Amino acid sequence: MRYRTILIVGIVVFGLAAGRVNALPKKDVWYAQHYFLMQDYERQAYKSLSANGKREFQKLYWEARSPAAKEEFDLRMAYIMPKFKSENSAQPWNTDRARIYLLNGRPADIAWSQDTGNNAAVRFNQVSDSVGENIEGMTREVWTYPFGPQLVKYRFSSSPQNKWVQVQPPASEGRYFQALELRSRNETWGPNDEEAYKARLDELKAIK
Numbered sequence: 001m002r003y004r005t006i007l008i009v010g011i012v013v014f015g016l017a018a019g020r021v022n023a024l025p026k027k028d029v030w031y032a033q034h035y036f037l038m039q040d041y042e043r044q045a046y047k048s049l050s051a052n053g054k055r056e057f058q059k060l061y062w063e064a065r066s067p068a069a070k071e072e073f074d075l076r077m078a079y080i081m082p083k084f085k086s087e088n089s090a091q092p093w094n095t096d097r098a099r100i101y102l103l104n105g106r107p108a109d110i111a112w113s114q115d116t117g118n119n120a121a122v123r124f125n126q127v128s129d130s131v132g133e134n135i136e137g138m139t140r141e142v143w144t145y146p147f148g149p150q151l152v153k154y155r156f157s158s159s160p161q162n163k164w165v166q167v168q169p170p171a172s173e174g175r176y177f178q179a180l181e182l183r184s185r186n187e188t189w190g191p192n193d194e195e196a197y198k199a200r201l202d203e204l205k206a207i208k
Helices: 029-037 040-047 051-063 067-083 096-104 171-188 194-206
Strands: 005-008 109-115 121-126 140-147 150-159 163-166
Touching: 029 051, 029 096, 040 051, 040 194, 051 194, 067 096, 096 140, 096 150, 096 163, 096 171, 140 171, 150 171
Parallel strands: none
Antiparallel strands: 005 121, 109 121, 109 140, 140 150, 150 163
């Protein structure tokens, strides 16, 4: 992968992005790990089930998908667990960068910069094989994903306790985030036959 140096001026931090990481359920580990991969109808169905129904849902979830999807999930989780453990030792997947990595996969490019105190970003070193690395002295990190003719950029800001927090994208870019994530949920994590899958989910409601 190529290495480039880019000078970018005028990066403004808009505050916390709508990553909704704090909305993750913490007690149900399976649900927490799959939460951001699931469609809304799956979350609604899961929450309405009994404890036995949820166990059946967990089996059905992967039965309804290709073996390649489950293999990809296991590979990404195996990468996430050690890489993001320093940010959340109990639930490494419950961090901003881990959520995005699990949903969208490895970014095409990663860039770091140092905050100079005047809203400028200086010298980005793009190193795509270093997801989750802690670059000493760097306070900004940018992950880039190609999306058709567009480039979707997830921006993170360093915070205390060695954490990286996603920041709000500029309004001009924000509309592409939802589309990229929806594509990931549908193409990477979607069921093979959605209608048949929904019918089987309805059957789980009868389980006591």
